[in-house]
Amino acid sequence: MKPDELRSLAQKEAEARKSYRYRINVCCSSGCMPFGALKVLSAFKDAVKEFGVEGECYVARTGCIGTCSIAPAVLIEPGDYLYQNVTPDRAKEIVKEHIVNGRPVKSMLYGNEAYFKKQLRIVLRNAGKIDPLRIEDYIAVGGYYALLKALTRMTPEGVIEEVALSGLKGRGGAGFLTGLKWRYVARATGSPKYVIANLDEGDPGVFANRTLAEADPHAIIEGMAIAAYAVGASKGYIYVRSEYPLAVETLKKAIEAARSMGLLGEKIFETAFSFDIELRLGAGAFVAGEETAILASIEGRRAMPRPRPPYPAQSGLWGKPTLINNVETLANIPVILLKGSEWFASIGAKNCTGTKCFSLTGKVNNPGLIEVPMGITLREVVFEIGGGVPPGRRFKAVQVGGPSGGFLPEQLLDLPIDYESLTKAGAIMGSGGIVVLDDTSCMVDTAKFFTEFCVDESCGKCVPCRVGLYKLYKILDGFTRGEGSLEDLQKVEELCEFIKEASLCGLGQTAPNPTLTTLRYFRDEYVAHILEKKCSAGKCFKNGGGVGGE
């Protein structure tokens, strides 16, 4: 594709979009699909024909709108009217009233403005508003312009500088400065170099990356291409969980579309830059998200981490310099190049710029996919966006950071969301899960649940993680059955510190977080279990117990 072709295609698409007075976006992401989204989509298509408005009303199959609790969700533009729990029958009525008569159906609208008020959508800028399967839709909203700009008007070093100045940090959890990581790979000797987009979102309760891939796959592809240009790579891999069939399918089609338009492949935009992407499927191993484990998995081996250094930047895939970024990090890149690092750095908090996507789940009134500026407090997320816990229940704790994230109590809710504050409190940013617990959850049982998860998912390579976590699980399990003594609490703490300090990779190093934080903030529950054999949530001391493995 030539630069001019991109511009004229964008123009043509924008005009086509303008020729419609209405656009009906039907969310067909994994959150809405199981609840009949495709039937709703075809009902809308039939209805606009039936009422003879197909010339002025476009029906689009889009990705996630973000309000997963009201599936299937439908968004009508202009005005962003959001309809909840749409059925084929309701679709017909919506077309008749909203489109034909110009009267939005108030009774079916999702009236929750608070859910969106504090959100800021940068990564999810297009989610729910473009058809992920139409590359033209992405181009119409300025897609691939950042790549064009990078290739024709910026040097690789200039791109890295811009990303570095933006302050963007890795969204996969560790929070390493993206620009710095890129610079390491760019300076590393060895050829070829590789770029890996990490979409191995193995954390239970987290679906932010999947949703991004389903809603806006080209943002990931464009981000990867820019990264490849910056570090000097010509081959990229997207490592995606195979448990996400819709994301896999969407990415596959998006890569093909980009290839057929010449946005991937040889001599992109008639420059010397060539880049192509291959999809690699994971197979259900949580540890594969770790950056050295992902390398092993792409090479077709057991996903077992290895000690660092050497870092993947020096010796990655097949021993070559490799850049590994989370897909959310990559989706930020096109916007940073187009709007500038200064703009990006002005968003969020000091030392922690930009936004973060979270899947907000658990005992909260408005679960869904949210994107908020860094620095927002947990209280705002849980109580304003999330609408608090269900009626009649009491908030107990919020877990941030997936299975190895810590649990924070009510008194820490005013903590701002940034890497440093969360780590200090015993939680982690992780890949973006926020799970809310109310008084029906037992903290001892919950710590046991997550420890068991990590026991299952430990790759078994290093002793602290393999044996230490199992021992920890056994003690916690004992507490839930009425075994153990107060001395065991001391033992648990020592064991946790040992596992944290001595484990090889991030899985083991963070696995004790749930136990440590529940001990720190909810110690009385442990004591009640041990001394009084009492579980305030009524979960423990039943026959057997245990979550059971696969």
Add this chain to the structure above:
Amino acid sequence: MPDAGAQQAGLKADRRLMLLEAAIRKYQYRKDALLEVLHTAQELYGYLDRDLLIHISKLLRLPPSHVYGVATFYNLFKLKKPGTHVVTVCMGTACYVKGAEDLVLAVEREFNVKRGGTTADGKLSLFVTRCIGACAMAPNAIVDGETIGKATPEVVLKKIRAIMEAEKD
């Protein structure tokens, strides 16, 4: 033509084998394509038995221990034949805090099957999985590919009974 080693490995020379070998050729017998090959094999056969793994190891010129090691490392690969019907209960965080354990217990009790196992008559398998990513609709259960959101034991049991009944007719 299926590879000569196939019969040696005790595999039927059928369409599935042809497709599997075509896929392996597409990956140019590359050793690093092992995961992709295992994915394809499981899609075609439903699970990976010993003969199949040995055949794959021969074609990719990998030690059987390596292939077995990879197949057992990843949760997704099944080494035993699943039942005619499959119920999977999501045990991700969001589902767990919303009572997924009760769903599992209910199915275990009613159909006399353990999680991870199959009923004696081979009709029903019960699996638990770590997060299908539909957390906002937790708890979720998947019965023969159909996702049930905000599931209750009653709804899940009813659904299973219905498909088991339909089978009898």
